[in-house]
Amino acid sequence: NAGVTQTPKFRILKIGQSMTLQCAQDMNHNYMYWYRQDPGMGLKLIYYSVGAGITDKGEVPNGYNVSRSTTEDFPLRLELAAPSQTSVYFCASRSRDFNEKLFFGSGTQLSVL
Amino acid sequence: DQQVKQNSPSLSVQEGRISILNCDYTNSMFDYFLWYKKYPAEGPTFLISISSIKDKNEDGRFTVFLNKSAKHLSLHIVPSQPGDSAVYFCAASGGRYGGSQGNLIFGKGTKLSVKP
Numbered sequence: 001n002a003g004v005t006q007t008p009k010f011r012i013l014k015i016g017q018s019m020t021l022q023c024a025q026d027m028n029h030n031y032m033y034w035y036r037q038d039p040g041m042g043l044k045l046i047y048y049s050v051g052a053g054i055t056d057k058g059e060v061p062n063g064y065n066v067s068r069s070t071t072e073d074f075p076l077r078l079e080l081a082a083p084s085q086t087s088v089y090f091c092a093s094r095s096r097d098f099n100e101k102l103f104f105g106s107g108t109q110l111s112v113l
Numbered sequence: 114d115q116q117v118k119q120n121s122p123s124l125s126v127q128e129g130r131i132s133i134l135n136c137d138y139t140n141s142m143f144d145y146f147l148w149y150k151k152y153p154a155e156g157p158t159f160l161i162s163i164s165s166i167k168d169k170n171e172d173g174r175f176t177v178f179l180n181k182s183a184k185h186l187s188l189h190i191v192p193s194q195p196g197d198s199a200v201y202f203c204a205a206s207g208g209r210y211g212g213s214q215g216n217l218i219f220g221k222g223t224k225l226s227v228k229p
Contacts, residue, residue, distance in 0.1 A: 004156070026200070033216070042202060042219035043157070049160065058216065090156050101147060104156030 002026050006091050006105035013075040013081040013112045014102040021108050025041030029103070033058075034066065036095040037107075044113060045078045049074055081112045115142045117205050119220035122157030126227050132190040134223050139184065143205040147217065148177060148188050153198045160201070161188070193227045200224045 007022045025032065030051045045058030049068040053106055062086040065077040067081040074093075078085060088109050117138035118137045126132045136146075144165040163170040163177045163186065170177050176189045190197055203220040 035219075042117070042119075042221040043217075044219075045216055048216060073126070084160065089165065094157075101159035102149075102157075106154070106156045 004091055004093055004105035005010050005102050006089075006108050008108060011111070012100060013078075013110065015083065015112060017081050018077070018079045019081070019110075021023065021078070021089055021110075023069050023074045023076065023089075023105060025091075025093040025103070027093060027095075027103065028071060029093035030071070031094045032068065033092045033094075033102065034064070034074070034076045035090045035092065036060065036092065038087050044091075046076065048095065056078075078110075083112050086110060087113045115220075116143075117203055117220040118225050119201075119203055119217050120223070121223050123226070128195055128227055128229050129192045130195065132193045132225055132227065134188040134190075134201050134203075134225065136179075136186045137184055138142055138186075138205050139226065140205070140218075141184070142205070142207045143218075145206040146177070146179060146186050147204045147206070148175075149202040149204060149219075151202065151222070152163045152205040157202060182195075192223075193225075195227050195229050198225055198227050 004025045027030045033048045034046040037043050047066040049055045055066050088107050090107050091105045094102050116139050147162040148160040150160045151157040161172050161175045161177050163179050179186045200222045202222045204217040
């Protein structure tokens with residue numbers, strides 16, 4: 001079982017460039033999440049999805065977009081990258097039941113220079 | 114405003130002794146609490162959880178205590194091992210009643226170092 005797979009692991013962007021962070025899970029989980037972790041900070045929720053075709057904003061959605069066309073995939077799009085988006089990005093998923101634990105991917109380290 | 118607070122950025126403990134990691138929360142609607150462990154260059158992994166209807170949950174060397182009146186929880190690791198060296202995140206969920214879709218709110222983490 002692969003669990004939650006994130007690509008790429010590392011990326012350097014120039015200011016103003018755009019990119020898509022990929023996330024896929026093979027556990028048939030309904031709920032998927034994108035978090036970012038800045039140095040010395042906790043994980044902050046960017047966007048989440050409760051199922052295919054349904055997405056919603058989290059705490060820090062500005063500068064990002066998401067889509068959920070399938071149960072398995074939940075890509076995060078960065079448009080017009082800014083230095084403030086330098087962070088480590090984690091994708092996570094869980095099953096439908098409340099209080100189920102989150103399964104995290106290994107993260108994408110993004111630097112915007 | 115931080116709803117989940119881990120006020121100790123780091124903790125150093127000798128191998129074999131007890132590690133106690135603390136977490137405070139402000140939102141009384143939180144009804145489920147989790148601890149995650151994170152090694153460098155890896156994603157967080159679930160460690161242990163506790164529902165607000167309990168005051169203690171134990172899993173091997175790991176025990177979580179919940180004091181609802183104080184809005185405080187703690188993670189005890191006994192005995193501590195060098196492999197426990199990691200960052201530990203406390204997280205809270207409003208579950209069905211928090212209006213938050215069960216989304217987790219994370220603290221900033223505590224870096225535990227267990228010295229041989």
